Amino acid sequence: MTGKPGKSTKSIHAGRLEPRPEGAITTPIFQSSTYEYHGEDYHNVGYLRLSNSPNHLVLGERLAALEGTEAALATGSGMAAISATFLALLSTGDHILVQDCLYGGTTSLLNHEMARLGISYTPIDPQAPATWAEAVRPTTRVVYVESLTNPLVQVADLEAVVSFAKEHGFVTVIDNTFASPVNFRPAELGIDLVMESATKYLNGHTDICAGVVAGSADHVSQIKITLDHIGGVLDSHACFLLERGLKTLPIRVSGQNAAALRIAEFLEAHPRVAKVNYPGLANHEQHHRATRLFDGFGGMLSFELVGGVEEAEEFLGKLTLPAHAASLGGAESLIVRPAAATHGGVPPEERARSGISDSLIRFSVGLEDVEDLVEDLETALG
Numbered sequence: 276m277t278g279k280p281g282k283s284t285k286s287i288h289a290g291r292l293e294p295r296p297e298g299a300i301t302t303p304i305f306q307s308s309t310y311e312y313h314g315e316d317y318h319n320v321g322y323l324r325l326s327n328s329p330n331h332l333v334l335g336e337r338l339a340a341l342e343g344t345e346a347a348l349a350t351g352s353g354m355a356a357i358s359a360t361f362l363a364l365l366s367t368g369d370h371i372l373v374q375d376c377l378y379g380g381t382t383s384l385l386n387h388e389m390a391r392l393g394i395s396y397t398p399i400d401p402q403a404p405a406t407w408a409e410a411v412r413p414t415t416r417v418v419y420v421e422s423l424t425n426p427l428v429q430v431a432d433l434e435a436v437v438s439f440a441k442e443h444g445f446v447t448v449i450d451n452t453f454a455s456p457v458n459f460r461p462a463e464l465g466i467d468l469v470m471e472s473a474t475k476y477l478n479g480h481t482d483i484c485a486g487v488v489a490g491s492a493d494h495v496s497q498i499k500i501t502l503d504h505i506g507g508v509l510d511s512h513a514c515f516l517l518e519r520g521l522k523t524l525p526i527r528v529s530g531q532n533a534a535a536l537r538i539a540e541f542l543e544a545h546p547r548v549a550k551v552n553y554p555g556l557a558n559h560e561q562h563h564r565a566t567r568l569f570d571g572f573g574g575m576l577s578f579e580l581v582g583g584v585e586e587a588e589e590f591l592g593k594l595t596l597p598a599h600a601a602s603l604g605g606a607e608s609l610i611v612r613p614a615a616a617t618h619g620g621v622p623p624e625e626r627a628r629s630g631i632s633d634s635l636i637r638f639s640v641g642l643e644d645v646e647d648l649v650e651d652l653e654t655a656l657g
């Protein structure tokens with residue numbers, strides 16, 4: 276191929292094995308824990324935990340092509356990607372700046388394992404760059420943000436994150452799970468390391484747990500050594516499923532972008548809906564930033580009904596298509612009330628402070644016909 280391949284071509288072909296083994300069009304599953312020794316350096320012997328089977332190597336190249344980075348590494352889960360990255364970049368006494376409303380598992384990792392290792396953090400308001408400098412300490416090493424927050428789908432001042440970190444010599448790390456590389460490639464903006472929970476959009480079929488670390492070859496190989504030590508490898512069969520899922524990533528995400536916008540507009544116009552959070556709506560606080568940075572606004576939205584928790588629960592109970600479940604990014608629409616589920620562990624005052632009311636509903640728009648979803652929502656709203 277000459278010229279620059281597009282997203283779909285990359286998602287199907289980048290890094291594929293040449294020649295194709297036995298002519299197989301899809302990468303076969305290399306279900307072998309160890310490989311014949313050919314005199315290589317000990318760190319490069321073929322061994323499943325070292326993420327160097329042909330399945331892993333193909334996935335690494337494909338993910339790097341999609342993220343627009345020099346290298347990438349598939350991991351056993353999104354949390355394996357995030358923990359290996361923190362452990363590789365930070366040592367006892369180090370400090371990190373984190374966006375103040377993080378994915379719950381990441382907050383928990385910081386409050387437990389990282390705290391026990393003597394690695395501290397300060398939350399920063401991602402919309403207020405002028406306040407960041409006062410949080411910096413001589414031991415600050417990393418700035419950690421998310422491309423879209425959960426569940427309010429806010430967009431941090433990512434351009435300011437990049438320039439602030441450059442000025443101070445910090446490594447920037449972003450969790451890009453909600454956007455996916457179809458809608459946003461943080462490396463193009465100058466962010467150093469990109470994490471994804473591939474459990475969500477990248478795989479897209481709600482059937483495996485996987486993660487991604489993408490960045491420069493130096494950063495990725497440094498993190499891979501830590502991942503090898505903590506054993507956060509992705510199994511070969513899950514590699515196969517993730518590679519299969521990736522082939523439809525661009526087409527799935529563009530369908531979800533369009534469906535989520537249609538649903539957000541429907542909800543916004545409905546008299547029983549008090550507020551809709553979706554970066555594709557013109558009244559979203561960071562709509563202009565999202566338009567400038569992203570190729571699409573994603574498949575995640577949240578909203579509040581007129582009324583309280585009881586009305587929200589009654590509404591959830593009446594839906595027939597979206598399943599009442601946590602997680603996101605799959606073919607099946609999923610709906611959840613964060614205060615009762617994903618954010619149940621966050622103290623109520625803290626939830627209120629970050630704008631997550633008890634009646635807020637989060638919707639992961641799936642791949643069903645959007646008019647069927649709208650009809651289901653309309654019936655449940657009554």
Ligand SMILES: *Cc1c(COP(=O)(O)O)cnc(C)c1O
Pocket residue numbers: 352353354355378380421425450452453471472473474475484485486
């Ligand atoms: C799900 C999720 C994670 C964790 O990923 P796992 O694959 O469950 O380990 C991290 N960040 C975000 C934003 C997520 O949605």
